[in-house]
Amino acid sequence: MRTTGERTTRTAMNATPDPEAPVDAAFLRRWLESATAAVEREAPRLTELDSPIGDADHGTNMRRGFLAARTAVEQEPPPTPGGVLVLIGRTLISTVGGASGPLYGTLLRRAGKELGEEQAVSAARLRDALRAGVDGVATLGGAVPGDKTMLDALLPAVDALTGALDAGGGAADALAAAAAAADEGAAATVPMRARKGRASYLGERSIGHQDPGATSSALLVTALADTARGDG
Amino acid sequence: MSAPLVGVVLVSHSAEVARAVADLAAGLTGGGGDVPVAPAGGGPDGGLGTSSDLIAAAARSVDRGAGVAVLADLGSAVLTVKALLADDELPSGAKLVDAPFLEGAVAAVVTASTGADLDAVAAAAADAYTYRKA
Numbered sequence: 001m002r003t004t005g006e007r008t009t010r011t012a013m014n015a016t017p018d019p020e021a022p023v024d025a026a027f028l029r030r031w032l033e034s035a036t037a038a039v040e041r042e043a044p045r046l047t048e049l050d051s052p053i054g055d056a057d058h059g060t061n062m063r064r065g066f067l068a069a070r071t072a073v074e075q076e077p078p079p080t081p082g083g084v085l086v087l088i089g090r091t092l093i094s095t096v097g098g099a100s101g102p103l104y105g106t107l108l109r110r111a112g113k114e115l116g117e118e119q120a121v122s123a124a125r126l127r128d129a130l131r132a133g134v135d136g137v138a139t140l141g142g143a144v145p146g147d148k149t150m151l152d153a154l155l156p157a158v159d160a161l162t163g164a165l166d167a168g169g170g171a172a173d174a175l176a177a178a179a180a181a182a183d184e185g186a187a188a189t190v191p192m193r194a195r196k197g198r199a200s201y202l203g204e205r206s207i208g209h210q211d212p213g214a215t216s217s218a219l220l221v222t223a224l225a226d227t228a229r230g231d232g
Numbered sequence: 233m234s235a236p237l238v239g240v241v242l243v244s245h246s247a248e249v250a251r252a253v254a255d256l257a258a259g260l261t262g263g264g265g266d267v268p269v270a271p272a273g274g275g276p277d278g279g280l281g282t283s284s285d286l287i288a289a290a291a292r293s294v295d296r297g298a299g300v301a302v303l304a305d306l307g308s309a310v311l312t313v314k315a316l317l318a319d320d321e322l323p324s325g326a327k328l329v330d331a332p333f334l335e336g337a338v339a340a341v342v343t344a345s346t347g348a349d350l351d352a353v354a355a356a357a358a359d360a361y362t363y364r365k366a
Contacts, residue, residue, distance in 0.1 A: 057281070064277070093315050094284045097275030099308035101282070102315035109319065140314055197307055 022171050024120035027227060028084040032073055035223040036066040042219055050212040053199040057098055058212040065096035080119060085112030099197060100213060103137050103150060110136035123171035127161045134158055141196060148192035148199065148206065150213035157182035157221045172228040179225035182218040189214045238344040238353045239268040239294025242337050243287055243304040243313060247274035253334050257341040267344045268294035282308040284316055291322045299325035299350030301340050303357060305333045325350060331357035
């Protein structure tokens with residue numbers, strides 16, 4: 001492992017990563033930058049979506065969590081993509097303060113552990129790791145598709161990613177497909193009735209509002225697609 | 233020297249609620265006030281929410297080696313405890329107890345004060361779901 005520092009430096013300076021294994025620590029640091037920017041930009045909207053059916057703190061919580069995660073990763077950049085995801089996940093759990101903290105924290109930590117100690121992985125390995133992370137979210141929160149939660153954006157995103165990669169698509173195109181599916185999934189939560197979280201107490205009155213968690217999930221997947229396309 | 237008592241952690245979205253329920257449960261236990269009880273209320277910014285750091289610190293502070301019963305109020309409080317347990321970030325004997333928050337806290341602290349083990353404390357707290365009021 002003595003070469004880790006040197007390899008990390010080279011990877012970080014390398015603008016054209018290995019096409020077979022495009023996901024390295026630098027890629028996920030760029031994703032974190034892009035995701036944090038998106039969360040900052042959209043925080044007012046996330047809180048607004050959380051006002052009629054939640055406790056009006058989703059934007060504030062996500063903003064606090066991602067800013068803390070960015071700081072943590074900047075201060076001590078992990079050398080592996082798995083390490084970056086685990087650190088972001090741990091930071092979100094300890095700083096978000098709402099249910100999205102343990103949920104996104106579990107997603108990223110589980111995904112990071114799936115990636116292990118590898119220096120760079122393929123899009124297919126990232127897909128498998130994200131699938132494991134999303135499974136972890138489902139187990140932790142106990143939600144199923146249609147419950148008007150972040151799973152309604154995350155599951156279609158992972159399915160679309162799988163479909164695009166299986167069809168022979170490249171990483172950037174496959175992640176773009178995942179982002180489109182996450183957006184559609186988030187929009188599809190509008191007519192759903194919430195069955196999890198505070199919104200579930202509202203019963204029928206939760207119908208007609210887009211779920212804030214599904215919306216932030218779509219933002220995070222879109223940031224992944226932007227990063228892969230190179231304009232994250 | 234008597235055997236160590238089970239500790240109790242009370243996780244609420246509100247610092248005031250966690251503190252008040254801890255005081256109530258300890259107060260109703262009367263002479264059994266030796267039970268280590270710690271509130272973990274409010275979010276990372278001090279407002280309403282859940283702080284994993286407060287939960288972990290509270291669990292460590294009441295861990296006497298006999299286990300720690302963790303009760304949580306809602307949503308993110310429950311999920312955060314589960315996430316911490318999944319990653320072994322709470323003392324090894326810590327357990328999330330499925331119980332109503334206030335009634336379960338009283339039952340847990342009273343039962344712990346008798347020297348009961350963690351399973352008995354958890355069972356007493358869970359049993360509080362069956363107390364009908366009307």
